[in-house]
Each structure stands twice: as C-alpha cells, then as structure tokens.
Amino acid sequence: MIEFSQKSEITLLEIKNLTKSFGDVLALDRFSLVLEKGDVLGLLGPNGAGKTTLISILAGTLRDFTGTVNFQGRNLFADRGLKNRLGIVPQDMAFYEELNAMDNLMFWGGLYDMPKADLKRRAAELLELVELAGRAKEPVKNFSGGMKRRLNTAIGLLHRPDLLLLDEPTVGIDVQAKVSILEIIRSVGTAGTAVIFTTHQLSEVEGTCSRIAIMDRGRILAQGTLDELVRIVGERDIVEIEGDFAAAVFSEALQDLAGDDVELLSAADGLASLAVTDTEQIPRIMDRLFGRKLAVTDIKIKSPSLETVFLKLTGRSLRD
Amino acid sequence: MRRLFLILGNDLRRHLKAPLVVVIFIAIPLVMTGLIGIVFGPRTEDTQLPPIPILLIDHDKGLVSKFLLGAFDADQLKKMFQVTVTDEVDGRRRMENGKASAMIVIPERFTLDLLEAKPVTLSVVKNPAEQYLPDVAEEFVNTMAVMLSAVVQAFADEARGIRAMLDSPLASFSWEALAPELGKAQKKMIAAERYLNPLLLRLKEEETKAGGAKTRFTRTDLFSTILPGMAIMFLLFIVQTLMRDLLSEREDGKLRRLMTTPLRPLELISARLLGGWIMGMIVLLVMVAAGTLVFRVNWGPFGYFLLLGAVASFWTAALFGLLHALFRNRNQAGALSAPIILAFSLFGGSMINPEAMPKTFRAVGILTPNRWFIDGAALIRDGRFPWAALLVLAVSGLVLMALAVRALRRRTSV
Secondary structure, X not given: OEEOOOOOOOOOEEEEEEEXXXXXXXXXXXXXXXXXXXXEEEEEOOOOOOHHHHHHHHHOOOOOOEEEEEEOOEEOOOOHHHHHHXXXXXXXXXXXXXXXXXXXXXXXXXXXXXXXXHHHHHHHHHHHHOOOHHHOOOEHHHOOHHHHHXXXXXXXXXXXXXXXXXXXXXXXXXXXXXXXXXXXXXXXHHOOOEEEEEEOOHHHHHHHOOEEEEEEOOEEXXXXXXXXXXXXXXXXXXXXXXXXXOHHHHHHHOHHHOOOOEEEXXXXXXXXXXXXXXXXXXXXXXXXXXXXXXXXEEEEEEOOOHHHHHHHHHOOOOOO | OHHHHHHHHHHHHHHHHOOHHHHHHHHHHHHHHHHHHHHHOOOOHHHOOOOEEEEEXXXXXXXXXXXHHHHOOOHHHHHHEEEEEEOHHHHHHHHHOOOOOEEEEEOOOHHHHHHOOOOOOOEEEEOOOOOXXXXXXXXXXXXXXXXXXXXXXXXXXXXXXXXXXXXXXXXXXXXXXXXXXXXXXXXXXXXXXXXXXXXXXXXXXXXXXXXXXEOXXXXXXXXXXXXXXXXXXXXXXXXXXXXXXXHHHHHOOHHHHHHHOOOOHHHHHHHHHHXXXXXXXXXXXHHHHHHHXXXXXXXXXXXXXXXXXXXXXXXXXHHHHHHHHHOOOHHXXXXXXXXXXXXXXXXXXXXXXXXXXXXXXXXXXXXXXXXXXXXXHHHXXXXXXXXXXXXXXXXXXXXXXXXXXXHHHHHHOO
C-alpha cells in the first residue's frame, strides 16, 4: 500500500487488519486505516470494493469479522456508549416518511443521550443547515429525492458525532442537492468532526476530502491528499486507445516499447490505457499497432488526475 | 426504558397520523355484526314484523268464504295480516304494483262444493319481490285449508243435508226438515267436546329463568354472541398489520439505522410487542364501547372482559412478533398472515357457531385464540370468571413471546 500522510498524536480511529468474508467472497482483506480528528476521508472504489462492508462494520450492524477497531483509544464494539460518538448516514433513506422533518429529527435524536431542549435547538439548527427549515412541519413523503437525502444527512449529525460515516450520500440526486450535501460534509470536517465518505464519483472526493483512499477488492491501494496521489502517476499523460483488437495481441504489440516512456496500464479487448511521458510517443505506438494490423478507432489523451491514479492502481475505471 | 417509550410513542404517533387502517379494522367488525344481527337476529317485542298485507278475492260469497274472512278478523290474526277484500282485476293490479305480499282467490261455488265434499282449490298468488312474507301467508292459507277439509269430512252427512236445503227454493224451506240435521250435528259436537274440552294435547308456554334474569334470546343477545368473535378476528388482523413494521423497517434500512444508535435490540423488540398489545387493547376497547352503545351488547363484568382482552392482545402480539421474525419479507407476510387469521377464525368460531361445526372442526378450534376468547367472553356474559381461557391464552402467549423475542433478536442483529 502507498501511504503519504503521517500519523498524528491524536488518533481518533484506528483500524487494524479488518477482514470480513461472505462465504467465499473476501469483502475486506486485512484492511487498515488511521483517521484523525477533522479528517475528511473520501473512500473511493468501484462497486464491490468493500466500502459498504467497512461502513457497516464500523456502524455495528455487521458482525463476524476479524481485526481490531479502536475509537478514541477504546474497542469500538465493546463499549456501547461509543455509539453516542458515531454518526451514520446510510445509503437508504432511513427515516419515517409519514412524519414531518422535525418529528423525524426529534425521534432519531432522542435515541441518543441528548437533553430534550438541546435536541430541539440542534434539530432547528440542522434544518437551517440542510435548507429544510421552511418545510420542517411537512410530511417527509412530500419531499423530493434531494430533500430526503439532506434530511438523511442531518439525522446523522444530530448528536454532534466525533466520527461521521456516510455511505454514498449523493446517490440518485440532482446536481444542486449533491453540491449542498458535499458542502455540508466539508463544513462538518472544518468543525472538527472526522468523516469517512464512500463514493465512486471521483469529482465528489476531489473537491471535498482532505484525504483520499483508493480501495479495491477489500484493500486500500493508496491513500493521501489528491496531490500526493496524482504523483503516483507522475507527470505522464494517459492515452486511451479504442479499436478492434484482442487484449493479448495489443499487449504483445507494445511489448518492446514498454519502459520509462511508455507504460501499459490496462488492456482489455477493444480498450487499452497507457501512460506516456510525452505525446511524441503516440506515433511510435500507432506504428506498432498498425504494423500488427490492429484496427484503432479512437485515441484520447488525458492529463494526470485522480481518475488516472485510480486506473493506474486498479487497472480499471470506476465505472467498471 | 426511555428509548423503549420513545419508540412506542413514535409508533403510536405514526399510526395516528395515518389512522385509516385502524379505523377500517374497527369499523368492519361493527358493521358486520350489525348486518348479521339485522338479517338473522330474532325479533324483540318492539321490533315485530309489520302486518302482512293480503288481498282477498271472494268469488264465492258463501257461508264458508264468509267464515274465512271472519277468521282474519280474529285478534291474533289481525296483528299478523292486514286483509283487503277486492275484485280480481284490482287485486292483480295491486299485486303487480307490489302493494301486497299475497292474494288469496276463493273460487265460485267454493261453499257449495265444499259442503258436497267435492275437491276445491284455493289460489294463493305470491309477490315474488318479497322474501318471506308471502310464504307466511301461504302457510296460513294451507293450515286453514287443512282445518276446513277436516271439518267438512267430520260433518259430511250434516253438510250434505244443509247443502240440499240451501238449494231448495226459499218458499219450501222447512225448519222441521233442518232439525234432524242440526240434531245430528249437535250430537257430533257433544261427542267431539269430550276430546276438545279439555284438550288432550295442550301447549304450555314457558320462559326459562337464570338467577332471576330474563333470558329470552333477543337480537341483543345475538350481537353479544357475534361481536366477541368478530372482535378477536379483527384484533388478529390489526395487530398483524402493525407488526409488519418489523419487516418494512428491515427492508428499507431503518432497522439498520436504529441499531447504529445506542438503542438495545431488546428495547426495540419490547417496544414493538408492547405497541402491538396497546393497539390491540385500543381496538378492543373501542369495540366494547361501540358494542355497548350501538348494539346494547351485554359483555358481563367489565373487569373480567378487560382482563380477557388484555391477555388475548398479548397472545396476538406475541404470535405476530414471532411470525414476523420468521417471514422473509412483507410480501410473504401479506400472503401468509391472512390465511392464518382466516383459519383461526373459521375453526375458532368467529365465523360459524362452534356448536354448528363438525366434531373435527371443533377439536381444531381448541388450538385457536378465537375459540378461547369467544368461550371466555360467553362465560363472562354469564357472570363467571374465565379461568381456563385466561390460563391457556396466558401460558401459550408467554411461550410465543419467548420464541418471538429469541427470533427477533436474531433478526435485529443484522
């Protein structure tokens, strides 16, 4: 694993060798992570990477795993009182649609050890934050998808948690609602709450998170700031080639070009990605491909980004 | 404990915000009880049948037809029948307009043929639009026909004599000639009196008394019998509907979120079961109140009934708590719950009186809460304490509750 950030003295969350299987499928494979106060960690990975499994274990809704999770120096699962310090925003819209937004906040907040007056104040404050104050007394079933997502997020923040876990909080909503939720996540981090936020949208983590972890097949492949991660692929451009070719033939055609100047990142039937030091390498590549009579239909050149990092690390795009 | 009551309060608030299901499940048994009582219930004195309107067409205008007409004028029959004498054209018109339940047509020569002991026919035209009033009229005419036949046959000789005299011209009428016929008739009457006075067969009317209370079976008694059966059936329906929250919360992710809070699984389970019990009690109390006010149902000592209702609600909540821990999803719960409740209600006596059931059905009924609740309610109506019903429901309810808690704990540990 590639790691850049240094561990500070105040460790809020420390996960060591967390492993979880579903039958023969290994969902988490010796997963380890350290999170500090105020960190906003974007956990990036394709479907099936193990993101939701990790969140479910941390939330206490999934058992039968190995490894340790310490929260504020204590075993997270041995001390029920620590649940008061965790805020969870699940992927599902988990609230009562027949109740209004205020009643929902009062109910969910009531399950934590909060004085009623404080809870009421906090609920009003959060309704302002998620821009639902004007609709506080309306049944939630009348809300749009974006409004429901914002309420879902507010419920997780009610009891001022030290660690907020958000499982794909922007799924299925419009751009405006997405921007609003990402802004809330940023402000929560600024206020000192640590956040783990899973997504498979690169654009979301790029502008929101102080740290990014790239995860695939139950493990973190790399983590650090965006700049640190981009340095993994260096200053090289990414060339994406589409055509009518078999992956094996494509790899073989470029075999003797592979080196510092050209690196084959991934090759599938009809689609391959390469990292090149400069675009002058492209004619050389094309010569080899045409020499082997491989049909090329499209060439795209991309500058280094989180996507190229992801491609480099996982060998596949996030949409796979 | 605070969280338990928070969940409970939230559940009640949610159901009160959408009370349609609860209202429907309370209204249906009351409406059904009312309909059954009205259709099949016995008549109390103040709700007797109205007099049956009958049209009488007398083509004969003879002695016997006058006798028939006079019979309808007797006090008892006056209460039963409202007789209008008219001609056949008017009679048919009225019948077609539904103005009468039946029309009796006495043919020409009815008296004469009867006195000659010849077969005669009385016609009864019935109104097909009415259900049973025309049948009552028909049965009455039938009875009269049998009586007349018997009288004519017993006094056949005398009748022939009288018939002969009626045919003779008025100028030749002789009281002396009539005297022997009347004398013979008198002898037969005297001989018959031996059998008729006193009557060999007498009908004795008696009303049973229990503890000095009047126990004639009235429509109110029918309501008192039906409503407990309906109440337990719809108690089962409503509690299973509320318990479905256990499945919907599991399916839509609320259960997982609840379990991320400091809430303990046992608190959640207890709140759900307690919620089912409370809602069951509310439904029963509303039914008791409505039954008392609308149908004047006699429930017996209220405290006993309240206790029986509490235990039955507990049993129901425990059963559906267990079933909803075993069901995989809401669809499965929806498909299986209704047949279970209907089977309980059929075998347990909510739909058919257990006394009218085959022996096997009655034996199966013992396994249902309906049967114990209905039997318990019947005992309470008689002022007795339903020990057996309470014991059976409480003990089996505790067993179900233990199984439900165990199964639900497994389900909430997601």
